[in-house]
Amino acid sequence: MATYDIELHVRPAKTLRRARLAALVTDLRAVAGTCFDELPDYQCISGRDEILERNVIAVARRPDGIAAGFCSALLIPVEGVGDVLHLGLTCVRPEDRGSGLTHELTSRVLLGYLAQHRPFERVWVSNVACVLSSLGNVAVHFDEVYPAPWTAKPTDTHKRIANTISGLHREDIYIQQSAHFDQEDFVFKGSNAPGNMFCKQEEDERFHHRESALNGYYAERMDFEAGDEILQIGHVSLRRLVAYGARRAVMPKRRRRRVRRLRRASGQRRAA
Numbered sequence: 001m002a003t004y005d006i007e008l009h010v011r012p013a014k015t016l017r018r019a020r021l022a023a024l025v026t027d028l029r030a031v032a033g034t035c036f037d038e039l040p041d042y043q044c045i046s047g048r049d050e051i052l053e054r055n056v057i058a059v060a061r062r063p064d065g066i067a068a069g070f071c072s073a074l075l076i077p078v079e080g081v082g083d084v085l086h087l088g089l090t091c092v093r094p095e096d097r098g099s100g101l102t103h104e105l106t107s108r109v110l111l112g113y114l115a116q117h118r119p120f121e122r123v124w125v126s127n128v129a130c131v132l133s134s135l136g137n138v139a140v141h142f143d144e145v146y147p148a149p150w151t152a153k154p155t156d157t158h159k160r161i162a163n164t165i166s167g168l169h170r171e172d173i174y175i176q177q178s179a180h181f182d183q184e185d186f187v188f189k190g191s192n193a194p195g196n197m198f199c200k201q202e203e204d205e206r207f208h209h210r211e212s213a214l215n216g217y218y219a220e221r222m223d224f225e226a227g228d229e230i231l232q233i234g235h236v237s238l239r240r241l242v243a244y245g246a247r248r249a250v251m252p253k254r255r256r257r258r259v260r261r262l263r264r265a266s267g268q269r270r271a272a
Contacts, residue, residue, distance in 0.1 A: 002099050004060040004068055008112040011075075013052035021052065027059065027067040028091075035091045042174045043089045044072040051172065056085065058108035060092075060101050068096040071105035073113070074172060076126070078164045081157060084124045084233075085113060086165075086173060087138070107241070114238040122237040124161060128173055128188065130222060130229045136214035138232050145234030147186050149217050154186070158233045162186055165231065175229070185221055185230075192227030 012021055025047045032045045039045055044055050054075040060068045069092035075083040087109075092101045114123060127138045139148040146154040154162070165173065166181040166188075179191040222228040 002062070002068075002096065004062060004099075004101065004104075006058055006060050006104065006108050008108055009055070009057045009059070010113060010116060011053055012055060012057060013049045022047075024057075024059070025052075028057070028070055028072070031067050031070055031093055032089075032091045034093045040174065043074065043172075044070075045089075056109050056113045058105045058112065060096075060105055062096075068093050069101045069105055071102070071109050073109050076165060076169050076172070078124075078161050081124055081161060084126050084161055084165075085110075086169075087125060087127045088173060110236065111238070111241055114236075114241065119238050122235045122240075124157070124233065124235045126161060126165060127232040128165075128175065128191070128229050129232075130192065130224065130227075132215045132218055135218045135230055135232060138234065139214060142234035142236050143240060145232055147218075147221065147230065147232065148234075149214070154233070158186075159183070161233050162231055181231075186232070187221055188229045188231060189223075190227050191229045 009015065009024065012024060016024065025044070029039060029045050029047075032039055043051060044057055051074070056073045056075065057070060059070045062068050069090070071090040072088055074086040074088050076086050078084050087106070090102055090105060092105075110125075122143075125138075125142055127134065129135055129138075139145050144155075145151060146158045162181075162183070166175075170177055170179075175188050175191045180189040181187075182189060218230060221230060
C-alpha cells in the first residue's frame with residue numbers, strides 16, 4: 001500500500017508566508033485539475049485570502065513531494081455557536097485512489113483541528129451534498145446529525161446554523177443564490193444547475209453508501225434531476241473520534257435498529 005506524508009494547514013492565509021501559500025494553492029489546483037474538467041471558483045482552489053483565512057486543509061504528498069490529494073474544510077462563524085466546520089472539498093488524483101486517502105485526509109482535518117484548537121469541546125459540523133455515500137457517512141460517523149433516520153427533528157442550534165449558512169454563506173459552499181432552502185427537510189432545492197460538475201445521478205452506484213437503507217432515506221428527500229442537495233448538521237468531539245478509531249465501530253445499536261426498520265419499510269414499498 002502506498003505511503004504518504006500528510007501535512008495540516010489551519011487558516012493557511014494567516015500562518016504561511018506568501019510564497020509558501022501560493023505554492024500550496026498551485027499544488028491544490030493541480031490535484032483538483034485531475035478531478036474536474038473545469039476548475040470551479042470554489043473553496044481553497046479559488047486562492048482567495050478571505051477563504052484561505054478560514055480553511056482547514058490536509059494535503060497528502062508522495063515521497064517525491066507531489067501532492068496526491070487534499071481535503072479542505074471551511075470554518076463558518078455562527079453567532080451564538082462559534083465556528084462550524086464545513087466539510088467542503090476532497091480531491092484525490094486518479095492514480096492515488098483506492099488507497100484510503102479520502103478517509104485518511106478527512107480524519108486528519110477533523111483530528112488535527114480538534115486536537116489543536118478544540119481538544120475538550122464538541123465542534124458543530126456541516127455538510128452539503130447530493131452524493132449518497134457522503135450523506136450516509138456523515139449520518140453514521142457524527143452525532144446528533146439532522147437530517148438522519150435517527151434524528152426526529154432539528155434543534156434550535158441546527159436551525160441557527162442552517163439559517164446562517166443559507167443566508168450568509170451560499171457562495172462559500174457553492175450553493176446558487178436562486179436555490180430555495182427547505183427549512184423543514186434541510187434541502188437546497190435546485191442548488192446545482194443542470195450539468196454542474198457536482199451533480200450526480202441517483203442510479204450511479206459509484207456514489208452509493210454501502211447501506212442501501214441510507215441511500216433510500218436520502219434519495220427520497222431529493223430531486224436529483226432538479227439539482228437538489230441536502231444540508232446536514234451534527235457535531236463531533238476529539239473523544240468521540242478517538243473512541244471510534246480505536247474500536248472501528250460500525251454504528252451504535254440504536255442506529256442499527258433504525259436502519260433495520262428502514263430496510264423493512266423500503267422492502268414493503270417495493271413489494272407493494
